[in-house]
Structure formats: structure tokens, C-alpha cells
Amino acid sequence: MSFEPQEPKKVIKYEDVRIYTDAEINNYTEEELKAFKIKYDIPDLEELENGPWPSFVADAKQAALHRSKLPADRMLIDPNGVEDMLGQLQVSFDEGETHWKHGGIVGVFGYGGGVIGRYSDLPERFPSIAHFHTVRLNQPASKFYNTDFLKSLCDLWDYRGSGMLNLHGSTGDIILLGTTTEQLEPIFFEVTHVMDQDIGGSGSNLRTPSCCIGKARCEWALYDTQEMCYEMTNYYQDELHRPAFPYKFKFKFDGCPNGCVASIARSDMSFIGTWRDDIRIDQAAVQAYINGEYAPNAGAHAGKDWGKFDIKKEVLDLCPTKCMWMEGGELKIDNAECTRCMHCIAVMPRALRPGTDTGVTILCGAKAPILDGAQMSTLIVPFMKAEPPYDNIKEFIEKVWELWMEEGRNRERLGEMIQRITLPKFIETIGLPATPQMVKAPRSNPYIFWKEEDVPGGWDRDINEYRARHKR
Numbered sequence: 185m186s187f188e189p190q191e192p193k194k195v196i197k198y199e200d201v202r203i204y205t206d207a208e209i210n211n212y213t214e215e216e217l218k219a220f221k222i223k224y225d226i227p228d229l230e231e232l233e234n235g236p237w238p239s240f241v242a243d244a245k246q247a248a249l250h251r252s253k254l255p256a257d258r259m260l261i262d263p264n265g266v267e268d269m270l271g272q273l274q275v276s277f278d279e280g281e282t283h284w285k286h287g288g289i290v291g292v293f294g295y296g297g298g299v300i301g302r303y304s305d306l307p308e309r310f311p312s313i314a315h316f317h318t319v320r321l322n323q324p325a326s327k328f329y330n331t332d333f334l335k336s337l338c339d340l341w342d343y344r345g346s347g348m349l350n351l352h353g354s355t356g357d358i359i360l361l362g363t364t365t366e367q368l369e370p371i372f373f374e375v376t377h378v379m380d381q382d383i384g385g386s387g388s389n390l391r392t393p394s395c396c397i398g399k400a401r402c403e404w405a406l407y408d409t410q411e412m413c414y415e416m417t418n419y420y421q422d423e424l425h426r427p428a429f430p431y432k433f434k435f436k437f438d439g440c441p442n443g444c445v446a447s448i449a450r451s452d453m454s455f456i457g458t459w460r461d462d463i464r465i466d467q468a469a470v471q472a473y474i475n476g477e478y479a480p481n482a483g484a485h486a487g488k489d490w491g492k493f494d495i496k497k498e499v500l501d502l503c504p505t506k507c508m509w510m511e512g513g514e515l516k517i518d519n520a521e522c523t524r525c526m527h528c529i530a531v532m533p534r535a536l537r538p539g540t541d542t543g544v545t546i547l548c549g550a551k552a553p554i555l556d557g558a559q560m561s562t563l564i565v566p567f568m569k570a571e572p573p574y575d576n577i578k579e580f581i582e583k584v585w586e587l588w589m590e591e592g593r594n595r596e597r598l599g600e601m602i603q604r605i606t607l608p609k610f611i612e613t614i615g616l617p618a619t620p621q622m623v624k625a626p627r628s629n630p631y632i633f634w635k636e637e638d639v640p641g642g643w644d645r646d647i648n649e650y651r652a653r654h655k656r
């Protein structure tokens with residue numbers, strides 16, 4: 185295994201690839217928009233144009249108006265998709281039921297996932313959404329864009345899709361919401377050949393990994409979440425595009441225990457940044473917090489008067505392990521007892537910083553309720569260095585996959601397999617020793633399995649030998 189330098193990214197210039205002129209993009213006036221009615225009555229949806237939050241109905245109507253004014257030969261799918269979507273949604277509001285048929289299996293050649301097929305069950309009434317497939321596009325790590333990329337994508341999607349997007353899907357993908365089967369291969373060709381952009385995952389495979397904003401803009405990032413997310417996405421492209429697993433599998437990368445991408449709850453393998461040396465303390469800055477020069481929590485609670493900052497009340501007494509104290513006007517931390525919860529650092533970001541010997545904690549098994557109940561990930565590797573080429577981490581991932589791909593039952597998430605085969609069996613099979621950090625508390629029941637080799641005399645016993653000592 186080696187860390188391949190990534191090929192240089194293609195720089196996309198919107199002017200080179202654009203499909204629509206400025207006049208075509210801005211083809212309606214504010215007055216037209218105010219007066220615009222779609223061809224169906226949508227009273228419940230129009231109710232949702234009121235109120236201060238950005239209205240998806242207002243946005244959709246804007247897109248519908250724009251499309252209705254584009255010449256018909258300037259779009260490759262039926263231009264009424266947005267109006268039909270609103271019309272069908274109103275019917276669903278009326279009846280309290282979905283009007284999408286079950287399932288749908290479409291895609292692009294070479295891949296086994298990435299497109300979620302969908303068909304209206306009212307195709308005569310809403311013909312332009314008879315097909316309404318969703319394409320998942322793999323987002324850039326942490327979702328940084330430039331406008332050249334986004335405008336190019338919007339032109340492509342207006343041309344070959346409904347013009348409606350979800351930025352972003354919960355897993356992280358850019359969601360292109362609604363197109364026909366015939367457009368899938370052309371869209372795939374253009375995103376790959378023109379935009380240097382691949383589709384994301386769906387089905388029983390590695391789904392699109394995602395990460396917090398990390399070192400790009402956060403002082404707490406304990407490893408480069410974006411680089412690791414990008415590397416793992418590239419390295420495991422095959423597992424992402426061609427389902428080979430018993431069920432879906434997700435990676436998420438959090439730079440620190442604050443969990444801004446919620447990896448512990450929403451990924452089968454959760455990578456959470458941590459450190460194993462001392463919290464760095466700037467005593468002068470601690471004083472500045474005590475004196476009120478710096479706002480606690482970087483001003484996050486400024487909306488309400490919580491009184492003068494009280495370091496004892498707001499930091500020392502809230503430390504979960506009570507390992508902090510003030511001594512001679514200085515803040516002290518017994519780092520051996522610190523569980524690295526981030527609380528003190530979050531309250532005094534200008535005075536406290538995580539250590540410098542950093543890496544990741546790896547947790548496994550998070551999943552939603554179906555079938556056996558919701559799980560958050562459970563700690564498997566307390567600490568591992570996380571630096572390119574990440575060979576140590578790839579080795580761990582592949583051991584877990586090797587086991588789960590063989591042993592996992594059909595549609596059994598990793599978390600369920602661990603419950604079924606047990607945590608001791610899981611860690612033993614992937615070659616990890618049991619450590620106290622792997623459990624919150626030892627078991628309370630005594631139904632303990634022993635291995636025969638660990639028990640003197642083994643399991644083969646002779647009843648007569650026993651009877652010689654104990655009469656029947």
C-alpha cells in the first residue's frame with residue numbers, strides 16, 4: 185500500500201463549459217415571479233411560502249417560472265418537472281400519502297450504485313415526473329466550492345435534469361433531484377469527462393465518506409479530516425461504486441470529539457480526532473477570561489445575560505472527571521485523568537488547546553433502528569496515528585471488512601454483527617487485545633463463555649469418574 189499523490193485536479197472554468205447565456209438564466213422579472221401561478225392549485229404548499237424561513241415552495245416556483253420561459257429545445261427533459269413535483273406533492277398533502285412507487289433500480293454501466301430510481305404512481309396526471317431519479321454526486325471534502333464548479337453543475341442539471349437539488353444529502357453527497365433514465369449515462373459522461381467529478385455511493389457498499397471542516401478552518405482539528413476523507417474515498421473507489429458488502433457501510437471523519445459531522449451516530453466506522461499528551465495552557469489568556477477580557481465560548485452565549493464568567497462554575501465544576509483546579513492563580517489540569525471531552529477547550533478557546541501528539545479514536549457500529557435497535561459506535565481502537573499514507577488505518581479497515589464480508593448476514597449492519605457475534609469475538613478476530621476502555625462498565629450477568637484451552641482439564645469429562653466420588 186502506498187500513498188499515491190493525487191493527480192492534479194482539473195480546473196473548471198464556467199465560461200468554457202456553460203450551456204446557458206446570462207439572458208437565459210435571468211429570463212424573468214420580479215413582477216412576473218410575484219404574479220406567477222403554476223398550472224395546478226397548490227393551496228397547502230402556497231401556505232408554506234409565508235413565514236421568515238426560506239421557503240422551498242417559493243424556490244421551486246422560481247425554478248418552474250425560469251424553466252417555463254426557456255425555449256423547449258434548451259432542456260433535454262420535460263420542462264414541467266418542477267410544476268408536476270409541486271402538483272404531486274399537493275396531492276400527497278391532501279391524501280396524507282406518498283405518490284412514489286416502491287423502489288426503482290437504475291444506474292450507470294460499470295457501477296452498481298449511485299442513482300436512486302423513482303417513479304410516480306400518478307404518471308398520467310404528472311407525466312414529467314413519471315421518472316424522477318436521484319443522482320448522488322460525491323461532494324468535495326467539507327463541501328468547499330467555487331462558483332465556477334457550482335454554475336457549471338447548475339447548467340448541466342438545468343439541461344439534463346429537473347433543476348432541483350438537495351445541498352446536501354445527509355451522507356454528504358450533492359443530490360441531483362429528478363431526471364429520466366435516458367439522461368443518466370449522459371449526465372455521468374459529462375460529470376466525469378467535463379467536470380472531473382464522480383458519483384457517490386448507494387446500496388450495499390461503502391457510501392460516500394464525509395468529514396468535518398477540520399484543519400481548513402478549525403483550531404481543534406487533530407488530524408487532517410479532509411485529506412483522510414479524500415484519501416479513503418479514492419483508495420476505496422471500488423468498494424464505493426460496486427456493492428460487495430452484506431449491507432451498507434459508512435465512514436465519517438470528525439477532527440475532534442465535538443463531532444461536527446456526527447460520525448459516532450451516523451457511520452459504521454467513526455474516526456474521531458484525539459490527543460494523548462497534555463492540554464496546552466496559556467495562563468495569561470486564562471487570566472484574560474477570568475478578568476472578562478475574552479468572552480467565554482467565543483461569545484456563543486452572548487444572546488442572554490449569564491452573569492460574569494466564573495471559571496469555577498463554568499469550567500472546573502463541569503469537568504466530567506474533576507481533574508482541573510486553580511493553584512496560585514494558575515489553572516492546573518491532571519491530564520492523566522482528563523477524558524478529552526473538549527469542554528474546557530470549548531469554553532476558553534484562546535487559553536486552552538489540545539495536545540500535539542494527535543491521532544484518531546476508531547469506533548464501530550453506529551446505525552439507525554432497523555432491525556435490532558439504534559446504535560452509536562462503540563470504541564474499538566482507543567488511539568491510532570492518522571498520517572498519510574494511513575496504512576495502519578487501512579489495515580484496520582480491511583480486517584473489519586474481511587470479517588464482516590464473510591460473517592455478516594444478508595442486510596446485517598456491522599453494529600448488528602458485533603452484537604450477534606459479541607464484542608470479544610469481534611476484537612479477537614480482527615486481532616485486538618481487550619482493554620478496559622472498550623467498555624463503559626463490566627458485564628453484570630455471569631453468563632460468561634470460556635475457551636476450552638483456558639480451562640484446566642478442558643470439556644471432556646467422564647461421568648463415571650465423577651460418580652466415583654458422588655453417589656447417585
Ligand code: HEM
Nearest residue numbers: 282283284285286287288300301302303386387388554595
Ligand atoms: C410505505 C412505503 C415504503 C416502504 C414500507 C418501503 C420499504 C422499504 C424497505 C423495508 C426497504 C429495505 C430497506 C433496508 O433494507 O434498509 C426499502 C428499500 C428501498 N426503498 Fe422503499 N419503501 C417505501 C417507499 C419507498 C419509496 C416511495 C421509494 C422511492 C421513492 C423507495 C425506494 C427505495 C429504495 C431505492 C430502496 C433501496 C435502498 C437501498 O438499497 O439502499 N421506497 N424500502
Ligand code: HEM
Nearest residue numbers: 627628629630631632633634645647650651653654655656
Ligand atoms: C440442589 C440442587 C439444585 C439447586 C440448589 C439449584 C439451584 C438453581 C438456581 C438458584 C438457579 C437459578 C435460578 C434463577 O436464575 O432464577 C438454577 C437454574 C437452573 N437449574 Fe438448578 N439447581 C439444582 C439442581 C438442578 C438440576 C438437577 C438441574 C437439571 C438436571 C438444574 C437445572 C437448572 C437449569 C437448566 C437452570 C437454568 C439455567 C439458566 O438460567 O440458564 N438444576 N438452579
Ligand code: SF4
Nearest residue numbers: 396402405439440444
Ligand atoms: S469536529 Fe472538532 S475539529 Fe472538526 S470542525 Fe468540529 S470542532 Fe472542529
Ligand code: SF4
Nearest residue numbers: 503522523525526528
Ligand atoms: S477536556 Fe474535559 S475532561 Fe479534560 S480537563 Fe477539559 S473539561 Fe476536563
